[in-house]
């Protein structure tokens with residue numbers, strides 16, 4: 316992948332701090348502008364916290380940061396597992412940054428979508444064992460991110476779902492397939508068509524979420540679950556994951572350009588722009604109240 320100038324600026328910002336002793340093992344902390352990363356050198360588990368106020372929404376720059384970090388972790392032989400969570404204990408991620416899709420410049424819009432595809436491909440196809448510790452609301456693109464992991468733990472009191480149809484948007488086939496692969500066809504049919512935002516308990520009952528744990532205990536639970544995943548020899552786990560996920564990934568890889576064109580054509584329609592404007596006004600007005 317060729318990174319643009321903006322992306323390279325982010326690479327420079329990703330500062331590696333010196334190894335620091337933590338207990339008996341070494342722990343590395345690092346930070347980009349919008350990500351907090353804690354790497355435990357002994358267990359090989361990286362905890363990545365989304366840290367982009369106010370709602371961890373994914374814009375082009377944030378997605379680029381995540382892609383660069385994923386590449387670093389994939390290439391780091393000592394890293395075996397990734398726990399993805401939020402630094403904001405109320406919102407895991409508000410999904411795609413709606414401002415990227417409102418009055419967009421077509422070139423940036425296409426780059427934005429390609430970068431989202433890249434993020435999904437790297438997380439969904441990661442060699443690492445991946446656990447989403449969902450410690451807040453997780454609509455649309457936030458839900459997709461969680462669906463891309465191997466295991467999901469969610470705190471009660473929040474909502475999650477692919478709610479695109481509620482916004483008059485058709486969820487792309489790879490969003491829907493991600494849901495089907497986790498919940499099964501019937502549940503995916505219902506929740507994607509209706510654009511359901513489910514409570515933690517509802518999500519658990521359809522298998523979208525594997526475990527429900529109070530927010531304050533979610534990271535500890537994620538680390539314990541990670542130990543189970545890392546008991547399996549890496550190569551066996553990785554090749555099995557690849558075998559299961561490859562057909563879904565291949566479908567996007569084969570249609571990547573077509574998918575970008577569809578997205579750009581759809582988003583730039585006058586009717587969609589009008590609806591987007593109304594939705595943004597509603598969000599801003601709600602925030603003011």
Ligand SMILES: CC/C=C\CCC/C=C/C(=O)SCCNC(=O)CCNC(=O)[C@H](O)C(C)(C)COP(=O)(O)OP(=O)(O)OC[C@H]1O[C@@H](n2cnc3c(N)ncnc32)[C@H](O)[C@@H]1OP(=O)(O)O
Pocket residue numbers: 369370372405406408409410411412413414452454455456457479482484485486487577578581582598599600601602603
């Ligand atoms: C052919 C295929 C075509 C298209 C496919 C497109 C697929 C799209 C996928 C998506 O992910 S679309 C985005 C969907 N996300 C949402 O609809 C979430 C909307 N937000 C919320 O529901 C809530 O904001 C919340 C995330 C639950 C947080 O609620 P809270 O009450 O804590 O915060 P508040 O609503 O006051 O928002 C604070 C602040 O943040 C702004 N905001 C919220 N969400 C987004 C977002 N997704 N993108 C950009 N900005 C967002 C909100 O406007 C407020 O801003 P302000 O303080 O400046 O007013």
